[in-house]
Amino acid sequence: MYQKGQYIVYGIRGVCEISDIITMEPPDSRQRRLYYELHPYYQKGSRIVVPVDSGKTVIRPLVTREEAVRLIDEIPQIREMNVETDKQREARYKAALNTCDCRVWISMIKALYVRKQDRLRQGKKMTDLDQRYFRTAGENLHSELALALGVSREEMAECIRSRVKGEK
Incomplete structure (x- = not known):
């Protein structure tokens, strides 16, 4: 279980902060459940309430600073995603986004x-x-x-570019 104040990645909504962990009784149940109250980091004013034990959407911890640096250094070795036909293109892209895996996103971007x-x-x-x-x-x-x-999200593309070019 994640902690209040922790940053996580929540499905395609992206980076969210856990602002609270609350107990609620859903309308279709008699059993109380724990929920995360999430606030998307880059969508000010948005709020998401999701069950702690929900398995429908990927919830994972944010990468650490060391993992982020290592990932950027690995970008040249990450192979681009192979999409055989135009028919399967959107399904492959959607599935890639839903993995919430940075390496898969890089493969797709490439x-x-x-x-x-x-x-x-x-x-x-x-x-x-x-x-x-x-x-x-x-x-x-x-x-x-x-x-x-x-760093700011706007600066990130240039940070990646310069690091991959060896301007560490």
Whole structure:
């Protein structure tokens, strides 16, 4: 069980702070349950209440500073996601986001970047679907790493770029 004040990753909602742990009796039950009251870090004013024992959505601790640095250093070795057909593209992207796994997000971002470059060479734009998932995966990754490393989310892309280029 996580603690009040702890930062976690909650599904596709991303980084959240556990502001409270409360006991409630759900309308469809007679048994009281523990719930996390979550506040998405980058969505001020939002509130999510989720059962502590819910297995429907991935809830995991935020990466540590050391894990974030190690992950950024591993980016060149992470292979891009392979999507065989356009038909399975959205399902693969959605599944990748739902893993809440930074390495999977990086794999997806790399695949989308390569696809974007290929389309640009052909004189085409990035599709709306690709653009949406590229932005979402990037925001999720940058949000978590930024908080772990103590930098702003806006600075995170440049921090990653410079570290991967060897400007540690």
